[in-house]
Amino acid sequence: MRDITLSAAVRQNLLTLQSTADLMSGVQNKLATGMKVNSALDNPNSFFTASGLNSRAGDLSTLLDDMGQSLQTIKAADKGIQTITDLVETAKAKANQALQTQSQYERKTYAAQYNALLEQIEDVAKDSSYKGKNLLAGDGNDLTTIFNEDATSKLTIEAVDYTDTALSTGLNLSDLAEGEGATSSLQLQGGKTVITLQDAGGSALNTSSTLSDSTLISTTQSLSFVNDTATNPAVLSGGVSSTASVQDLVDGLNAIAGVRAEFDNGTGELTIYSDEDFYIGGNGSATTSFAGTLVDATAFSSTTDALIDSGSFAVGDTLTLTDGNGYELGTFEVEADSTVDDLENFINDFNGVSANFDDGSGRITITSETDLSLTSDNTDFNSSGFTADTDGIVIEAISDSGFATDTNINRVIDRLNTSLSNLRSQASEFGTNLSTVEIRQDFTKTLINTLQEGAGLLTLADTNEEGANLLALQTRQQLASTSLSFASQADQTVLSLF
Template identity: 90%
Template sequence: MADITLSSAVRANLNTLQSTAQFMSDVQNKLATGKKVNSALDNPNSFFTASGLTSRANDLSTLLDDMGQSTQTLKAADQGISSITKLVESAKAKANQALQTQSQYERKQFAAQYNDLLTQIEDLAKDSGYKGKNLLAGEGNDLRTIFNEDSTSKLDIEAVDYTDTALSTGLNLSDLAEGEGASASLQLQGGKTVITLQDSGGSALNTSSTLSDSTLISTTQSLSFVNDTATNPAVLSGGVSSTASVQDLVDGLNAIAGVRAEFDNGTGELTIYSDEDFYIGGNGSATTSFAGTLVDATAFSSTTDALINSGSFSVGDTLTLTDGNGYELGSFEVEDDSTVDDLENFINDFNGVSADFDTGSGRITITSETDLSLTSDNDDFASSGFTANTTGIGISAISDSGFATDTDINRTVDRLNTALSNLRTQASSFGTNLSIVENRQDFTKNLINTLEEGAGKLTLADTNEEGANLLALQTRQSLASTSLSFAAQADQNVLRLF
């Protein structure tokens, strides 16, 4: 190609076309990329400055994603605290309900429900995590949020532990004792005998008659009350002389624990009931039975046995079930046809109490989930060995529930109030941290935009300007092509000479 010689006009036009083509290529590249600086060759200062700005924007964009995850972690913890607060309020409501009743059984049920709520609180705390981070699960779950590229700006959020409500550094709410019941038994036994007191004429004595008026008693006799259960029968305290009245004898018998006497003025019949083997001794002797008056006390063997066949019961007696707080569960009035089955059903009517009668031993066993007492207005109730039992049958539970007393409940309410206060404080703390992270998110977004905008001002092309440049270059190219054609035609005119 070096041997080819172009005229100056053609060469000038050719150089112009080549230059224009190069300019058009540059402009088209700017329009295609949208940048006026695509490499360090275009503008080293602008290129490297923009690269620094873009790199920082990219770093901040990564941190922005981490901030977003921190925000979600905080929101999960805040939602957990909100739900836990509702459960603690429910637990407080249970405690207040327990205060409204004196029934130990009902309080025991409220204590169990309270414990169920604490279990739900722990489970809810365990489920309040986000992507493996749980601010309510304590150690190992602290959250660090970084705000700048060199990690000098950061926020550390300390986790709390609500997964164990008993922790003193957490809610400090321990499970309540639900209590363990116990049982006690009552021996049901008795017997009776009937003595007919008549005078020599066959007429029945009355309560005002003198005992010596009876054909059974001489004027020199005295009567004693004898415990026949002993190996050597012993005379019990008391006794009457032959000069005493029938009423004195009845009163003397009724004064003995576990013994009941009834006298019929119409028939002269003296009926004696006793919980233990018992008889009336003649002339104060413990070995001489008066008129064969032995009362053979045997254990009740059927649920149909009448209660009044025992010295512990009489018609009109009122039996009362009361728990350890003095709360009366109910009462039962003994009637002449009341049976063991009636007593058993009465006890079984109440929640947390059951009764079981053993026909073999004649014992009725009462089982209660709480402290309980079965008492009677009859002093002879549950007497044993001719000794009165004025306190009736008492059951002391192995352990009481955590809501057994008002003091226990009020102590729990105080702890619940403290827990609620701690929850609100912690919610406020998480809320403040969330506000900080969200504020830094907004700031970082705006800063990224600022950095990218600054980089763009250094590298982005003005498409309007470059479009105009391309149009001008296209016009220039067209004119250069025409000029080249003219120059070529001038060289061709020389050929016409030949």
Template identity: 75%
Template sequence: MKDITLSAAVRQNLLTLQSTADLMSGVQNKLATGMKVNSALDNPNSFFTASGLNSRASDLSTLLNDMGQSLQTIKAADKGIQTITDLVETAKAKANQALQTQSQYERKTFAQQYNALLEQIEDIAKDSSYKGKNLLAGDGNDLTTIFNEDSTSKLKIEAVDYTDTSLSTGLNLSDLAEGEGSATSFQLEGGKNTFTLTDADGQALNSSSLLASASGISTTNTLTLNEGTTTAVITGSTLAVTAGTTVQDLLDTIESVPGVRAEFDEGTGQVTVYSNEDIALQNDVSTTAQLVSVNATAFATTSDTLIDSGSFDVGDTLTLTDGNGYELGSYEIDEESTVNDLVNYINDFRGVSAEFNTSTGRIAIESETDLALTSDNVDFAAENYTADSDGVTISALSDSGFATDNDINRVIDRLNNGLSTLRSQASEFGTNLSTVEIRQDYTKTMINTLQEGAGLLTLADTNEEGANLLALQTRQQLASTSLSFASQADQTVLSLF
């Protein structure tokens, strides 16, 4: 190429075209990239300044992502606290329900439901995690959110532990004793026999008749109730017959023995003696003289009639009550009441069950709470000629945590403290949430400011560069025309040939 000789005019126009092409290439690059400074060669000061601004914006963008994850962690904990608060309020409602009833069984049921709610509270606390971080799970779950690139501005949120409701540093709510029931049994037995009181003429005596007028009885006699034999006299059952002793006095003497009762027919003079144990009404005229004897046996079938025992009489009212004196229900004995009726009556109530053993004649009772089966008949459940003043009783092995009003009120106080703790913690988390959101918005604005500043230093003005390109295209066309003219001037020498 060095052997080719160009005229000065051609060479000048060619240089102009090359320069214009270089300028057009630069403008086209700016338009294509949108950047007026693409490297340090373009403008070192602007390039490195913009690079610093963009680097900081990038660092803040990374922190912005971390802030977003922190927000989600706090929101998860806040949702957990809201749900736990609802459950604690439900537990408080259960305690108030227990306070409205005196039934030990209902209170025991409410205590079980209360414990189930505490278990749910612990489960909710364990489930309130986000990406492995749980602000309701205590140690090792503190959350630190960094707000600037050198970590000098940050927020630390300390975790609380609600995964164990009994912790004194948490909700301080312990499971309640649910209580453990117990069992007992009582004997159903008895027998009956009759004798008739008539005078010497065979006329029936009535209750006001003098006892000495009865055939075979005189004022020299002493009547006793013996323990099924002719020798063992039951304490308090001796009746010395005097001139003023009446038939009613004899009936009262029989009735005075626990587990023994007498019925008298005024029309026939017949006395029916019912007894839970073997017994004999002895006349001391002879060591072998008995007015009547009763052989008692254990009831053997569920169809046995209750009034065949000394413990029951028509019109008796049986009552079931728990340890709080709460009456479960009552049952009135009639002439047709059977063992099965009594068992069904006991089984009618929740938390109580009864079963009759035909081999032993005993009714076994199980109860989840303290229980008493009583009767207005003083002979009820009497054994061995001894009265049972409190009926058939069961003392539960342990009471529920809602057994007494004081127990319930203590639980309610703890629940109120727990609610106060939850509300305070929810407020704290709410403040933390607002803080992170505010810093997140600020960081977004700061990133935009930095990127905008970097853009001012490096971004091309497309309108200006478009105008430049148009001007360069015009210049290129003019330079091409000028080059053509210069070339034509060199060609004039051809006209000589």
């Protein structure tokens, strides 16, 4: 090629065409890539500055993803606190319901429901995690959110522990004692005998008659009340002389615990009921029975046995069931036809109380989930060994529920109010942290856009400008081609000489 000689004009036009082609190639590359700086060769300063800006934008984009995950973790904890707050408010409502009733059984029921709510609170706290991080689960769950690429700007959110409601650093709400009941029993036994008091003419005595008017008692005789259950029968306190009236005898018998006497003026029949073996002794003797008057007391053996066959019950007696708070469950009035079954059913009618009659021992076993007493307006009720039991049947529960007293309930309500205050404060703190992360997230998005925009200003091509450049270069190329053609024609004029 070096043996070929081109004229100066042709060579100049050829170089112009080559230069234009190079320029067109560069412009076409800028239009194709959209970049005016594609490598350090294009513009080292702009290229490396833009690379730094883009690298920082990339680092912040990674942190932006982490911020989004932190937001979700905080939101999960916030939803958990909202639910826990609702449950604590429900627990407070249960405490207020317990405060509005004096029934120990109802309070015991509310205590059990309260404990169930505390269990749900713990479950909600355990379930408030996001990707293994739980801000309501205490130690090891603190959340750190980094806002810049060198980790010098960050936010650390400390976790609280609500997975155990009893923690003093958490909700400070302990399970309540639900109470444990106890059992007692009532012995049902008795017997009766009937003595007919008549005068010598066969007429029935009345309550105002003198005892010696009876054919059974002489004018020199006195009567004693005798306990026949002892090995050596003992004379009980009291007694009457032959000069006393029939009413005096009736009153004396009724003064003995567990003994009841009724006299019929029409028939002269004296009916004696007793919870224990008992008889009337003659002339103050504990060994001489008056007219064979022995009351043989035996255990009731059937639910159909009449209650009034015992000295502990009389028609019109009122039995009352009361719990430890003095709350009256109900009353039962003894009638002439009231049976063991009626008494058993009365006790079984109430929640938390049950009765079971044993026909072998004649005992009614009463089980109560709370403190309970079964009393009667008859002082002979539940008497034993001729000793009156004015307290009746008393059941002291092994343990009371945590809502047993107003003081206990008010103490729980105070704790619930404190817990609600702490929950609202913690919710506010999480809300502030949530807003902080969201604000920093928005800022980071804006900063990334600014960095990318700045890098673009350094490296992005102006397509309008480059399009105009390409059009100008195409025009230049056409003109250079025409000029080259003219130069070649001038060289060809020598051919005309041949």
